[in-house]
Amino acid sequence: MKNRIKKHIPTLLSLVVIVPLGFYTKFYHGPAAEWVNNSLGGVFYEIFWCLVLFLFFRKMSPLKIALLVFSITCFLEFLQLCHQPILDLIRKNFIGRTILGNSFAWSDFFYYIVGSILGWRWLTFLNKLNHSFAG
Numbered sequence: 001m002k003n004r005i006k007k008h009i010p011t012l013l014s015l016v017v018i019v020p021l022g023f024y025t026k027f028y029h030g031p032a033a034e035w036v037n038n039s040l041g042g043v044f045y046e047i048f049w050c051l052v053l054f055l056f057f058r059k060m061s062p063l064k065i066a067l068l069v070f071s072i073t074c075f076l077e078f079l080q081l082c083h084q085p086i087l088d089l090i091r092k093n094f095i096g097r098t099i100l101g102n103s104f105a106w107s108d109f110f111y112y113i114v115g116s117i118l119g120w121r122w123l124t125f126l127n128k129l130n131h132s133f134a135g
Contacts, residue, residue: 010126011055018048026098039111046073046115047122054123062123070116077112080104 022044028036049069050062057065079087080101090096101108 007058007130008055010129011051014051014122014126015048015055018044018051022048026094038105039107042073042108042111043115043118046070046112047119049073050116050119050123054126062120062127065123066116066120069119070112073112073116074109076100077104077108 022041025036025041025044030036046066046069049072050065053060053065053069054062076099081104087100091100091102
């Protein structure tokens with residue numbers, strides 16, 4: 001049981017770092033604030049979801065996780081073009097807007113790619129870290 005928990009510590013610590021960074025991008029008011037608020041946050045969003053999936057699906061390869069996160073995020077980006085009452089209701093609060101987004105932008109796909117690549121590399125590093133502790 002102890003070893004199972006130990007395996008999750010690097011991932012949990014990663015989440016402790018990435019979550020505040022991601023939320024910070026939503027509240028940042030300095031230079032290039034519009035870019036940080038609307039674009040850079042997408043990188044952290046991808047990394048966050050890669051880490052969450054890695055936490056629960058340890059046997060899934062980092063590449064598959066990154067591709068799955070990227071695919072779902074792209075779907076959610078296109079979903080922003082849809083303004084059904086239930087989706088608009090979800091988007092009325094901060095968490096709903098953070099997860100679903102509220103405006104479509106082609107440029108967001110670049111940041112999703114960057115975030116997915118960084119997430120894939122991060123998970124690859126965590127896998128190597130776990131293997132070095134295990135053996």
